[in-house]
Amino acid sequence: MLDHYATTLPNGLQVLIQESHTTPVATFWLWYRVGSRNETPGTTGVSHWVEHLLFKGTQSYPSGTMMRLIDRLGGRWNAFTWKDYTAYFEVLPADRIETAVRLEADRMQHAIFDADVVASERTVIISEREGAENFPSYILREEVDALAFKAHPYRQPVIGWKEDLRAITRDDLYRHYRTYYHPGNAIAVAVGAFDTTAMAALIETAFGEIPPGPPPPPVRAVEPEQSGERRVVLRRPGGATAYLHMAYHVPAASHPDLAPLLVLDGVLSGFKGIAAFDGGGGGRSSRLYRALVDGGLATEASSALTPSADPTVFRIMATVRSGVEVAAVEAAVHGEVARLQEEPVPSSELDKVKRQALAQFVYLRDGVSRRAVALGSFAAVDRPQTLAALADAVGRVTADDVARVAGTYLLETRRTVGSYLPDGAPRRARVEQAA
Amino acid sequence: MNPPIAAAEVARAVLPNGLTCLAKASPGAGMVALCAYVRAGAMYDGDQPGLARFVGASLVRGTHRHRGPDLAEALDAMGASLSASAGIETVSLAAHSLSDDLPRLLGFAAEVLVDPAFPPDEVERVRGELLTAIRVNGLDTRQVAERLFRRLAYPADHPHSRSPDGDEATVAGLDRAALQAFHRMHYVPGAAILAVVGDVEPGAALDQVAAAFAGWHGDAPLPLPAGRAAPPAAVVRGETPVPGKSQSDLVLGVPGASRRDPDYYALMMANLLLGQLGLMGRIGQRVREKLGVAYYAYSDLRAGLLAGPWWVRAGVNPVNVDRAVAAILAEIETLQSSGPAPDELEDARTFLTGSLAVRLESTPGLAQMLADIELYGLGLDYLERYAAIIGAVSRDAIVRAAHRFPTTAYVLAVAGPDRSAA
Incomplete structure (x- = not known):
């Protein structure tokens, strides 16, 4: 279903290609194994800031010309930074995809880190952070992550702490770029209406001559085993209702328990799309929805597991229905977790979740972008083979497996519980009309 | 390059009841997607702001043939997704499933659009969700600025003068009968469009749509609200x-x-x-x-x-x-x-x-x-x-x-x- 051609260039660039002719479009992605996971206190947010600067031009494509080029070709492009990776992509009419490959090869090496541009981008990024801070659910997530991890850099927000954003220098940014932006630390993914051999040749021509670069510094931090529940209660203005965010320590994507955990996630809130951040699922028949939303306790309820390079957290989140105590929602979640541990999931329910997973693998084939995200994100945190094997692995998960992983990971001693409690009320508008 | 949609590859029909349906094949997708619009948005709220959104949010919460949880169970068991939501002008329904499940998906889409039951317990649940959303949006700065803009830029009787969320007092007071009346008046086939795209032959898709929606009857659709807005005279x-x-x-x-x-x-x-x-x-x-x-x-x-x-x-x-x-x-x-x-x-x-x-x-x-x-x-x-x-x-x-x-x-x-x- 996700058969692809894989190779590694002599300089270490990992190449994943999937030919698909259902739509006359192609996408090219470059994934770097760098994100907030690779950052240290004092310069958090540096990976994301570097991502912004890669849109500011190179010698060959001065500022603004990259954008015009993509627009003129009828394409779209963007990038995002996550804890484990930074990904850049273009989607273009298939006969124009060569431009994307050349552009990414160029900015892997030649991005200009102009001091004035760095300064102007500082305030843009602080604005991005302040926009996120306006949402109580964002602040709560940040607090939970900072508490759930005490040693591992997963505790740091991808966008960075505000004081770090004020202090990071042009040299910090450039050094970070030079340290992590090398073929040996990158994965090229192409999906679309092209010939695989021609695409492989194109990638080799564009990237083959780039020196491999030194291996990036390893992330040595290992999160120590948690010895007791951790809690944070945020009581501040800005929100109208309460939010609950729970996080349980679970293993990395490479661990064989990934598939049972994804099925457990499906039982709780519907099986999600395999591509990172794909969402979906819906899952109004799922256990969390039934218990929390049908139960009148919450207006939204979800769980999430993002496959990660290092041991990460499994999240359960709820928007508390106005007027309901957050403790009642938390108690209901504990009830659902206990049920997973104590009673095997009935076979009809397990079959339903597996059918959802099967459908998600089919939906993944729609268009080109989601396949590229799925391939690239798995390659970045583990191996692309994990993705290819995932459909089968999910199919083999038993009710006992689900109970076992629930009993192993969803424990009081592995969890962090965060709640946001609203404080304060909105005020009235002031209006003035000029003559 | 050929355009993604060409007239020759689209099948279009207006059913005897007035529903306009369209279909196009997207071979190899393995899936089908539906998009339906009904001109039944908040522009018809009148003096009950929030009514159209309340009706739209209740559609999937139970029909005369399926309780809400049973509907959710059936869709989840197909790995399908079906959601509906009312905006200012239209209610939009979006759904997708594996291509073999198209007849069932169309059946559920028809049920929720034509025959929602507004079960009293679900109506209360939806009310709680909508009231929470109104309060959350009331402190969401983007939403607050948009609401204020709408109020200042449009006359009070213009559909774009307010957000489809409505206001707390109205949503708290709307009863089931009001939801049913709104549905009866505005969810009529002549005000609706349904498009199907996916791994299916367009003619066959239209036949399936016709079969699923044959029982839908209703009065002629209402005209669009007048909605005249003068440009601002000053800042x-x-x-x-x-x-x-x-x-x-x-x-x-x-x-x-x-x-x-x-x-x-x-x-x-x-x-x-x-x-x-x-x-x-x-x-x-x-x-x-x-x-x-x-x-x-x-x-x-x-x-x-x-x-x-x-x-x-x-x-x-x-x-x-x-x-x-x-x-x-x-x-x-x-x-x-x-x-x-x-x-x-x-x-x-x-x-x-x-x-x-x-x-x-x-x-x-x-x-x-x-x-x-x-x-x-x-x-x-x-x-x-x-x-x-x-x-x-x-x-x-x-x-x-x-x-x-x-x-x-x-x-x-x-x-x-x-x-x-x-």
Whole structure:
């Protein structure tokens, strides 16, 4: 279903290609194994800031010309930074995809880190952070992550702490770029209406001559085993209702328990799309929805597991229905977790979740972008083979497996519980009309 | 390149009951996607703001054949998704499933649109969710600024003068009978469009649609509300302080145009140049790239059945609101006085025509485009004519269109940290 051609260039660039002719479009992605996971206190947010600067031009494509080029070709492009990776992509009419490959090869090496541009981008990024801070659910997530991890850099927000954003220098940014932006630390993914051999040749021509670069510094931090529940209660203005965010320590994507955990996630809130951040699922028949939303306790309820390079957290989140105590929602979640541990999931329910997973693998084939995200994100945190094997692995998960992983990971001693409690009320508008 | 939708590959039929249906094959997708519109949005709320949204949110919560949880169970067991939501003008239903499940998916879509039961316990649950959402949105600075903008820019009887959320008091008081009455009056086949795209032969898809919706009957659809909005006579500024926030969100704009406005394409291109092309157009270039004061600053022309807003939106630190506003106005004035540069206009044209395939990459995206083509009466050959339509928009027409965003008479709405103390 996700058969692809894989190779590694002599300089270490990992190449994943999937030919698909259902739509006359192609996408090219470059994934770097760098994100907030690779950052240290004092310069958090540096990976994301570097991502912004890669849109500011190179010698060959001065500022603004990259954008015009993509627009003129009828394409779209963007990038995002996550804890484990930074990904850049273009989607273009298939006969124009060569431009994307050349552009990414160029900015892997030649991005200009102009001091004035760095300064102007500082305030843009602080604005991005302040926009996120306006949402109580964002602040709560940040607090939970900072508490759930005490040693591992997963505790740091991808966008960075505000004081770090004020202090990071042009040299910090450039050094970070030079340290992590090398073929040996990158994965090229192409999906679309092209010939695989021609695409492989194109990638080799564009990237083959780039020196491999030194291996990036390893992330040595290992999160120590948690010895007791951790809690944070945020009581501040800005929100109208309460939010609950729970996080349980679970293993990395490479661990064989990934598939049972994804099925457990499906039982709780519907099986999600395999591509990172794909969402979906819906899952109004799922256990969390039934218990929390049908139960009148919450207006939204979800769980999430993002496959990660290092041991990460499994999240359960709820928007508390106005007027309901957050403790009642938390108690209901504990009830659902206990049920997973104590009673095997009935076979009809397990079959339903597996059918959802099967459908998600089919939906993944729609268009080109989601396949590229799925391939690239798995390659970045583990191996692309994990993705290819995932459909089968999910199919083999038993009710006992689900109970076992629930009993192993969803424990009081592995969890962090965060709640946001609203404080304060909105005020009235002031209006003035000029003559 | 061939356009993603050509008239010859679309099957279209108007059923005897008045429902317009369209279908197109997307071979190899393995899936099917539905997009349905019913002209039953908040524009018909009358003096009960929030009514249409309440009805829309209740559709999937139970029909006369399936209890809400049973419906959810059946859809989840198919790995399918079906959701419905009311906006200002229409209710939209989006659904997708594996292609073999199309008949069942259509059956469920028909049930929720035609035959919702509004079960009392579900109605109360939906009410709680809607009230929570209204309160949450009441402290969401983007939403607060938008609401304030709508109130200041449109007369109170205009559908775009308020958000479809409605207000707390009304939503708290609406009873089941009001929901049923609204549904009976507005969910009629003559006001509805259904598009199917996927791994299915178009003629067969239309037969399945006809079978699923044959039992739908209703009165003739109501005309669109009049909705006349005069451009503002002066600059109107409003600001709502919201405690506990870091950023101010602003909305600066005027009542815009409908899709049927003779100047629509000139306006759409003026908007593209102003606040979208590249990284958010000229406004993004100035406010984000040059001044560095905003992560987002863009313009949007919300042209629908009615004249929705033409607005610029940005999020900035409270100390930078005035600078951002001045920069936005300066960019509008420059476009009005100098017009687009020749190469800029060429970029916009090639972008619009060249990007169709990329913008319509996914099956649900194609289904929505097909439904839009019907909703706005664009013709099945719309995408085949698109390049010619865009090519015919002159530089002068764009300059004239830009003047429909006067910089001396507009509405500015701001929500965020209290700036009056500063």
